[in-house]
Amino acid sequence: QVQLVESGGGLVQAGGSLRLSCAASERTFGNYAMGWFRQAPGKEREFVSAISWTGISIYYADSVKGRFTISRDNAKNTVYLQMNSLKPEDTAVYYCAADRPPIRNYYSDYEYAYWGQGTQVTVSS
Numbered sequence: 555q556v557q558l559v560e561s562g563g564g565l566v567q568a569g570g571s572l573r574l575s576c577a578a579s580e581r582t583f584g585n586y587a588m589g590w591f592r593q594a595p596g597k598e599r600e601f602v603s604a605i606s607w608t609g610i611s612i613y614y615a616d617s618v619k620g621r622f623t624i625s626r627d628n629a630k631n632t633v634y635l636q637m638n639s640l641k642p643e644d645t646a647v648y649y650c651a652a653d654r655p656p657i658r659n660y661y662s663d664y665e666y667a668y669w670g671q672g673t674q675v676t677v678s679s
Contacts, residue, residue, distance in 0.1 A: 555668075556578055556579060556580040556583075556586065556652050556667075556668040557578070557579035557580075557668075558576050558577070558578055558579075558650045558651070558652060558668055558669065558670035559576065559577050559670055559671070560574060560575065560576050560648065560649070560650045560670045560671065560672060560673040561574070561575050561576075561577070561673060562574040562575050562673060563648060563673030563674045563675045564674075564675070564676070565676045565677075565678065566640055566675075566676070566677055566678070567677070567678050568640060568641055568642055568677055568678065568679050569639060569640065570640050570677070571636070571637060571638045571639075571640065572637045572640065572675060573634060573635070573636050573637070574590070574634065574635040574637065574648055574650075574673060574675070575632055575633075575634055576588070576590075576632065576633045576634075576635075576650030576670055577630075577631060577632050578631045578632070578633075578652060579631070580631065580652075581631070583628055583631040583632075584607060584628035585607055585654055585655075586607055586652045586653060586654055586668075587604065587605070587606050587607050587652065587653055587654070587655055587657045587660065587666075588604065588605050588624075588626060588633040588650065588651070588652050589601070589602075589603065589604035589605075589650070589651040589652070589660060589663075589665075589666055590602040590603045590604070590624065590633075590635045590648060590649070590650060590651070591648070591649045591651060591663055592644075592646035592647065592648045592649065592675075593646055593647050593649070593672075594643075594645060594646040594647075597646075599649070599663055600615065601613075601615050601660075601661045601662070601663070602614075602615055602618055602622065602635070602648070603615065603618065603622055603624040603635060604624070604657075604660040604661070605624045605625070605626055605633065606655070606657070606660075607654075607655055609625075609626055609628075611660075612624055613660045613661065615661075617643075618637075618644075621637065621638050621639045621640075622635060622636065622637050622638070623635070623636040623638075624636075633650065635648070637675070640675075640677045641677060642677045642678065642679045643677075644675060644677050645675060645676050645677050646674075646675060647672040647673065647674050647675075648672060648673050648674075648675050649669055649670055649671075649672045650669070650670040651663065651666035651668065651669050651670070652666060652667070652668040652669075653665060653666045653667045653668060
């Protein structure tokens with residue numbers, strides 16, 4: 555059972571930056587694909603970004619491409635989401651997700667068995 559704990563959320567003005575972290579309890583963290591999803595009030599959960607267990611394959615939603623960067627540090631069992639040029643529409647609860655490969659569709663939340671509790675990101679205009 556993998557436990558995921560997100561941190562780094564908060565309130566920021568539009569144009570600002572935040573870095574989210576997701577720490578995993580699993581010692582074999584390096585064997586897991588990791589994803590970030592978000593859910594805004596009244597909306598469905600949506601894909602943000604994902605990274606393969608090797609770190610070679612990286613995926614972004616079109617809405618965040620060029621502004622967000624995902625990375626992982628397997629030595630620290632942690633995945634990061636650097637968020638720059640934040641917009642009010644980025645306001646949501648951000649969730650970290652994990653699962654072992656094979657991942658057929660990194661963009662789908664159905665592919666991930668393990669989830670964190672979420673961290674709130676609020677971007678003011």
